[in-house]
Amino acid sequence: xxxxxxxxxxxxxxxxxxxxxxxxxxxxxxxxxxxxxxxxxxxxxxxxxxxxxxxxxxxxxxxxxxxxxxxxxxxxxxxxxxxxxxxxxxxxxxxxxxxxxxxxxxxxxxxxxxxxxxxxxxxxxxxxxxxxxxxxxxxxxxxxxxxxxxxxxxxxxxxxxxxxxxxxxxxxxxxxxxxxxxxxxxxxxxxxxxxxxxxxxxxxxxxxxxxxxxxxxxxxxxxxxxxxxxxxxxxxxxxxxxxxxxxxxxxxxxxxxxxxxxxxxxxxxxxxxxxxxxxxxxxxxxxxxxxxxxxxxxxxxxxxxxxxxxxxxxxxxxxxxxxxxxxxxxxxxxxxxxxxxxxxxxxxxxxxxxxxxxxxxxxxxxxxxxxxxxxxxxxxxxxxxxxxxxxxxxxxxxxxxxxxxxxxxxxxxxxxxxxxxxxxxxxxxxxxxxxxx
Numbered sequence: 014x015x016x017x018x019x020x021x022x023x024x025x026x027x028x029x030x031x032x033x034x035x036x037x038x039x040x041x042x043x044x045x046x047x048x049x050x051x052x053x054x055x056x057x058x059x060x061x062x063x064x065x066x067x068x069x070x071x072x073x074x075x076x077x078x079x080x081x082x083x084x085x086x087x088x089x090x091x092x093x094x095x096x097x098x099x100x101x102x103x104x105x106x107x108x109x110x111x112x113x114x115x116x117x118x119x120x121x122x123x124x125x126x127x128x129x130x131x132x133x134x135x136x137x138x139x140x141x142x143x144x145x146x147x148x149x150x151x152x153x154x155x156x157x158x159x160x161x162x163x164x165x166x167x168x169x170x171x172x173x174x175x176x177x178x179x180x181x182x183x184x185x186x187x188x189x190x191x192x193x194x195x196x197x198x199x200x201x202x203x204x205x206x207x208x209x210x211x212x213x214x215x216x217x218x219x220x221x222x223x224x225x226x227x228x229x230x231x232x233x234x235x236x237x238x239x240x241x242x243x244x245x246x247x248x249x250x251x252x253x254x255x256x257x258x259x260x261x262x263x264x265x266x267x268x269x270x271x272x273x274x275x276x277x278x279x280x281x282x283x284x285x286x287x288x289x290x291x292x293x294x295x296x297x298x299x300x301x302x303x304x305x306x307x308x309x310x311x312x313x314x315x316x317x318x319x320x321x322x323x324x325x326x327x328x329x330x331x332x333x334x335x336x337x338x339x340x341x342x343x344x345x346x347x348x349x350x351x352x353x354x355x356x357x358x359x360x361x362x363x364x365x366x367x368x369x370x371x372x373x374x375x376x377x378x379x380x381x382x383x384x385x386x387x388x389x390x391x392x393x394x395x396x397x398x399x400x401x402x403x404x405x406x407x408x409x410x411x412x413x414x415x416x417x418x419x420x421x422x423x424x425x426x427x428x429x430x431x432x433x434x435x436x437x438x439x440x441x442x443x444x445x446x447x448x449x450x
Contacts, residue, residue: 384440
């Protein structure tokens with residue numbers, strides 16, 4: 014088919030586009046700006062890319078798939094409707110894309126990208142559709158000529174209910190994206206119950222309060238009992254975690270933190286249920302190289318390391334802060350300096366106190382303007398809320414010749430050229446810290 018994607022530059026929609034291109038479909042797409050993702054689609058997948066959106070882009074296509082961010086007043090959406098072209102949201106399209114596949118779906122509030130990428134490493138002959146770039150295969154998609162699909166399942170709009178899970182792994186559950194669920198917690202938790210009930214085989218973190226309360230047939234991980242001898246080591250300056258898992262023996266995996274061992278253990282349990290051999294799992298998990306924007310070491314100098322991290326919820330940041338402290342100690346750095354770009358006014362306001370507490374232990378904190386993600390502006394006194402920290406309020410940052418520059422009113426107000434520097438956020442901070450903005 015000729016399939017057009019509105020919002021093709023998004024990490025989730027681009028994965029579907031690449032997957033369908035590999036399956037033999039002719040794809041095209043549009044977005045508001047050209048990015049690394051749209052360039053990759055054009056160069057490597059033959060996609061015709063339109064920047065910005067334009068109604069002519071849907072001429073001659075048979076199906077249009079659009080991202081959750083696309084509104085009905087989008088010119089391509091309107092034109093497709095006018096022409097009678099089949100219009101599917103990303104959520105709706107999953108039924109047709111995954112409906113006949115053997116899907117190994119990974120869901121959860123935190124850690125689902127990491128666990129998905131680990132599972133893809135452990136089952137190397139599988140297709141993979143991940144909401145992040147796996148550094149092992151340099152993409153959010155891997156294609157294999159079989160029916161097996163490792164899939165990162167998204168709860169933000171209940172689309173995981175359309176993922177046709179054969180295996181469902183859930184890392185943890187925490188209320189998030191509540192605007193979609195109309196702030197109805199019962200509806201939110203029921204979505205997870207329904208997701209798990211769709212699967213023939215379930216693997217859960219049973220020490221999560223909600224998951225542990227469920228009366229379901231599942232393979233249950235009890236991290237505090239099942240995982241032991243956790244050790245953080247440096248391999249060529251990069252973080253690795255070693256651990257013992259039940260009576261399966263010792264494992265080593267890229268990344269730092271107890272949460273890394275937990276994610277790996279869930280992936281290992283899932284793979285064992287899918288018939289993978291234990292020794293193959295032990296070997297293949299070493300192929301996991303982390304994922305882009307998750308504890309992503311983008312500069313690894315002896316006296317200065319810069320890390321880009323997607324963490325945009327206080328729970329995620331708090332967990333990563335523990336890993337950063339361990340990494341700082343092992344590398345022998347004196348300071349940990351953090352740059353944070355809050356993501357969404359609603360999330361910042363709903364979790365303000367938790368955000369204030371999650372940066373505990375940082376030496377200096379830089380706060381950038383809130384990344385609106387389409388929301389209307391709300392006044393939030395971040396300077397006052399974070400007054401306990403050695404704080405810099407800034408407009409933007411960049412990195413040049415190994416030096417991170419903090420910019421306010423077009424002036425460089427601070428430079429970091431040594432120790433450990435980490436940027437947190439899900440907005441354009443990833444481009445700023447890489448010097449690409």
